[in-house]
Amino acid sequence: MQPPCSRTLFALLCQQAERHPDRIAVISGARETSYRKLAERAGRIAAGLQAGGIGSGSRVGILIDNRVEWLEAMFGAAALGAVAVPFSTWSKEAELEFLFADAEIDALIAADRVAGQDFAATIATLLRQPERFPQLRTIAILGAASQPGRIAYDELLANEPIASDSASPDDDCFTLYTSGSSARPKAVRLCHGSTIENGFAIGERMRLSPDDRVLLAPPLFWSYGAANALPATLTHGATLVLQSRFEPGEWIGLVERHHCTATYTLPSMTGAVLRHAEFRRERVASLRTGLMIGSAGEVRIAAEELGAADICNIYGATETYGNCCVTPCDWPLPRRMVSQGPPLPGNTLRIVDAETGAVLAAGEIGLVEVKGHVTPGYAGASAELNSASFTADGYFRTGDLGVLDEAGEFHFVGRDSDVIKRAGINVSPAEVEGLLLQHPHVAQAAVVGAAAGERGEDIVAFVVPHLGDGLDVDVLRAHCRALASSYKVPDRFEICAALPVTETGKLFRRALKDRAAAMTASACGDDSA
Numbered sequence: 001m002q003p004p005c006s007r008t009l010f011a012l013l014c015q016q017a018e019r020h021p022d023r024i025a026v027i028s029g030a031r032e033t034s035y036r037k038l039a040e041r042a043g044r045i046a047a048g049l050q051a052g053g054i055g056s057g058s059r060v061g062i063l064i065d066n067r068v069e070w071l072e073a074m075f076g077a078a079a080l081g082a083v084a085v086p087f088s089t090w091s092k093e094a095e096l097e098f099l100f101a102d103a104e105i106d107a108l109i110a111a112d113r114v115a116g117q118d119f120a121a122t123i124a125t126l127l128r129q130p131e132r133f134p135q136l137r138t139i140a141i142l143g144a145a146s147q148p149g150r151i152a153y154d155e156l157l158a159n160e161p162i163a164s165d166s167a168s169p170d171d172d173c174f175t176l177y178t179s180g181s182s183a184r185p186k187a188v189r190l191c192h193g194s195t196i197e198n199g200f201a202i203g204e205r206m207r208l209s210p211d212d213r214v215l216l217a218p219p220l221f222w223s224y225g226a227a228n229a230l231p232a233t234l235t236h237g238a239t240l241v242l243q244s245r246f247e248p249g250e251w252i253g254l255v256e257r258h259h260c261t262a263t264y265t266l267p268s269m270t271g272a273v274l275r276h277a278e279f280r281r282e283r284v285a286s287l288r289t290g291l292m293i294g295s296a297g298e299v300r301i302a303a304e305e306l307g308a309a310d311i312c313n314i315y316g317a318t319e320t321y322g323n324c325c326v327t328p329c330d331w332p333l334p335r336r337m338v339s340q341g342p343p344l345p346g347n348t349l350r351i352v353d354a355e356t357g358a359v360l361a362a363g364e365i366g367l368v369e370v371k372g373h374v375t376p377g378y379a380g381a382s383a384e385l386n387s388a389s390f391t392a393d394g395y396f397r398t399g400d401l402g403v404l405d406e407a408g409e410f411h412f413v414g415r416d417s418d419v420i421k422r423a424g425i426n427v428s429p430a431e432v433e434g435l436l437l438q439h440p441h442v443a444q445a446a447v448v449g450a451a452a453g454e455r456g457e458d459i460v461a462f463v464v465p466h467l468g469d470g471l472d473v474d475v476l477r478a479h480c481r482a483l484a485s486s487y488k489v490p491d492r493f494e495i496c497a498a499l500p501v502t503e504t505g506k507l508f509r510r511a512l513k514d515r516a517a518a519m520t521a522s523a524c525g526d527d528s529a
Contacts, residue, residue: 001203001204001208001209001236003197003200003235004016004196004200004235006196007169007192007193007196007197008078008165008167008168008169008171008173008192008193008196009074009075009078009167009173009192009195009196009231010042010046010075010078010079010165010167011165011167012196012231012234012235013035013038013039013042013075013234014039014163014165016035016039016234016237017034017035017036017038017039017040019035019237020035020210020237021034021035021036022034022035022036023035023210023237023239024239025037025038025234025239025240026038026068026071026239026240026241026242027213027239027240027241027242027258028066028067028068028242028244029067029244031068033068035237038068038071038072038075039075039161040161041072041157041161042071042072042075042076042078042079042161043076043079043161043162043163044076044156044157044158044159044160044161045072045073045075045076045077045109045156045157046075046076046077046079046080046161046162047159047160047161047162048076048140048155048156048157048158048159049076049077049080049082049107049138049156050080050162051159052107052137052138053106053137053138054077054080054082054106054107054138055080055081055082055166056080056081056082056166056167056171057081057082057083058077058080058082058083058106058107059082059083059085059103059104059105059106059107059135059175060073060076060077060082060083060084060085060105060106060107060108060109061085061086061087061099061100061103061105061107061108061109061110062074062077062084062085062086062087062108062109062110062221063086063087063089063091063096063108063109063110063111063114063119064089064109064110064111064114064142065089065111065114065115065219065244065245066216066217066219066220066225066242066243066244066245067242067244068242069109069111069142069153070086070220071220071230073109074086074226076156077107078165078167078173078192079162079164079165079166079167080166080167081165081166081167081168081171082106082107083171083172083173083174083175084173084174084175085103085105085174085175085177086174086176086177086220086221086226087099087100087177087221088177088219088221089111089114089115089117089119089219089221093122093125093126096122096123096126097126097129097132098184099177099185100126100132100133100136101132101133102184102187102380102381103175103177103187103379103380104135104380105133105135105136106135106136106137106138107136107137107138107139107140108123108136108138108139108140109140109142109153109156110123110139110140110141110142111141111142111143112141112142112143112144113143115245119141120141120143120144123139123141123150124147127139127149138151139151140152140153140155140156141153167192168192169191169192169193169196170191170192170193171191171192172189172190172191172192172376173190173191173192173195174188174189174190174195174226174227175187175188175189175190175379175380176188176190176221176222176223176226176227176318177221178222178223178317178318184381184382185382186378186382186385187378187379187380187381187382187383188223188318188319188375188378188379189375189376189377189378189379190223190227190318190321190375191376194321194346194373194374195227195231195321196231196235197345197346197373198227198231198320198321198322198323198324198344198346198347198373199227199228199230199231199232199234199235199321199322200231200232200235200236201326201344201345201346202228202231202232202291202322202323202326202344203231203232203233203235203236203238205312205326205327205328205329205341205344206232206262206289206290206291206310206312206326206329207289207310207329207330208232208233208236208238208262208289209236209237209238210236210237210238211238211261212233212236212238212239212261212262212288213238213239213241213258213259213260213261213262214229214232214233214238214239214240214241214260214261214262214263214264214290215241215243215251215254215255215258215260215262215263215264215290216229216230216240216241216242216243216263216264217243217245217246217251217263217264217265217269218246218264218266218269220242222318223317223318223321223322224264224291224293224322225264227318227321227322228264228291228321228322228323229264229291238262239258241254241258241260246269246272248269248272248273248275248276248279249276249278251269251273252273252276252278252279252283252284255283255284255286255287256283256284256286259286260286260287261286261287261288261289262287262288262289262290262308263287263290263308264290264291265290265291265292265302265306265308265311266292266293266294266501266506267293267294267295267298267301267444267507268444268498268499268501268506268507270292270294270298270301270302270305270306271301271443271444271464271498273306274301274305274306274443274466274467275443275466275467281307284306284307285307287306287307287308288308288309288310289308289309289310289311289312289329290302290308290311290312291311291312291314291323291326292308292311292312292313292314293314293506294313295430295433295434295437295445296337296338296434296437297337297433297434297436297437297438297442297445298433298437298444299311299313299333299336299337300333300337300437301437301443303333303336304333309333310329310330311329311336312326312327312328312329312336312341313326313327313336313337313339313340313341314326314327314340314341315340315341315402315410315412317398318375319374319375319389319396319398320347320370320373320374320375320396320398321373321374321375323344324343324344324347324349324370324372324373324374325340325341325342325343325344325347325349325410326340326341326344327339327340327341328341338411339405339409339410339411340409340410340411340412341409341410342407342408342409342410343372343408343410344373346372346373347370347371347372347373347374348370348371348372349368349369349370349402349404349410350368350369350371350395350404351364351365351366351367351368351369351402351403351404352366352367352369353366353367354366354367354416357391362403362404362405362406363403363404363405363406364403365401365402365403365413366401366402366403367397367398367399367400367401367416368398368400368401368402368410369391369395369396369397369398370395370396370398371393371394371395371396374396375396377389377390399415399416399417400412400413400414400415400416401413401414401415401416401419401428412430413428413430413431414428414429414430418448418449418509419449420447420448420449420457420459421449421456421457422449422456422457422458422459422487425487427449427459427487427488429446429447429448429449430447431484431488432445432447432459432461432480432484432488432490433445433446433447433461435479435480435483435484435488436461436463436476436479436480436490438479438483439475439476439479440466441465441466441469441470441471442463442464442465442466442471442476443464443465443466443467443469444463444464444498444499445461445462445463445464446461446462446499446507446509446512447459447460447461447462447490448460448462448509448512448513448516449513449516450492450513450516450517450519450520451517451520452491452520458491458492458516458520459488459489459490459491459492460490460491460492460493460494460512460515460516460519460520461476461490461492461493461494462493462494462496462499462512462515462516463476463493463494463495463496464495464496464497464498464499465495471495473493473495476490476493477489477490477493492516492519492520492523494515494519499512500512
């Protein structure tokens with residue numbers, strides 16, 4: 001497919017509205033919004049913000065769950081050359097206080113309530129400290145009437161839409177807050193041009209077309225949504241189907257009702273859908289492709305058991321616009337399972353030695369560095385990380401371990417901090433998880449290390465069985481021994497009903513490390529007794 005000529009987000013939306021005015025751009029609940037209608041309403045939001053003094057370089061906070069108004073607010077900000085700053089709708093009052101201040105937002109567009117949280121009341125409380133947010137001049141609340149210092153969302157729409165675009169390709173379009181190694185969330189800057197170009201390349205790897213309907217349950221405030229699913233869908237004139245919050249029964253119904261052909265999923269989501277009492281393959285038979293973060297076994301489960309046969313395996317981070325590597329969907333499944341594919345166009349990966357920084361040869365494991373479509377840097381308090389996060393020649397230091405093979409395909413090994421040091425040997429958690437997932441009764445698996453004295457770290461495996469299946473630890477241990485070297489066999493197992501996940505659905509590995517540490521400490525205590 002030919003890439004769009006537009007290099008800014010609002011211009012891209014307007015271009016698609018001209019080409020496909022009546023095509024459905026987004027489905028949100030019972031609402032179906034065409035490209036023309038979305039562009040018009042975004043233009044009205046832009047005019048309303050402009051009337052409040054918002055313009056190029058201003059920062060517009062968005063505190064809305066997955067619904068069409070999130071898109072209207074984002075595109076409205078983009079039209080003015082302002083920066084959209086989406087906030088997690090799982091945030092509590094103290095977290096929002098930090099985020100609003102750190103982002104130095106000039107405007108805020110928020111839902112009054114999301115999933116039981118009263119954001120209208122929280123915002124009212126925070127506004128009692130106006131000195132904390134000296135730049136905040138415009139506050140619009142979705143679902144609430146006007147109040148002193150705040151306006152109703154509909155008042156932003158009561159303006160004649162603007163049609164011009166004040167942004168340029170190199171301007172920031174997003175500041176996305178992401179968790180990481182720092183104590184506070186990091187503020188990642190992303191630009192219009194790279195968001196569009198990288199998003200188009202991601203869509204090409206999935207072979208998206210205007211006929212596709214892409215289901216997004218992960219939140220738009222996460223890069224998986226804002227910098228990945230959204231531009232991949234929009235650049236191909238396809239339809240984005242939003243689920244406000246992931247729930248497996250509703251997810252199945254959305255695929256069935258809207259004949260969704262692509263999905264953005266995670267191992268926890270795939271597992272929850274497959275275990276749901278109402279899951280039947282025929283209900284999700286329309287699925288063809290999508291993106292998957294997970295191990296080789298988890299990619300296989302999404303392709304063969306969920307039925308998204310052409311699912312793509314991916315690698316990336318918020319700092320790399322969601323993904324920098326994606327497997328082509330038409331690769332044979334065994335190849336997609338074990339590789340995250342070649343770098344996307346415009347991206348270069350290199351593998352370097354952790355100690356010397358020397359570039360390693362093909363086939364050697366080392367630290368992953370990326371150049372191309374990467375963030376121009378962090379903002380707010382996390383800007384102090386910029387000097388350490390980039391090399392002198394402009395590569396972003398990911399903190400991940402990986403390998404590039406002779407064909408230039410990338411293979412993810414794990415976070416440098418997650419690699420298990422067992423008796424002087426490095427063990428990849430992902431590799432052990434892949435071994436466990438080859439057992440027919442294993443639905444999910446997660447592996448972490450736990451300090452174990454002289455032998456370094458124990459390998460601790462947390463395993464979720466398929467619904468109705470039983471698992472025996474001795475059988476699992478024998479299964480691993482039959483497939484791999486003895487040093488890769490877990491020292492301890494825990495059979496559990498579910499794995500802990502973060503609010504965005506990623507595996508909460510830190511919680512598992514705490515549990516593993518307690519298990520190992522308890523076992524060592526028993527041994528000493």
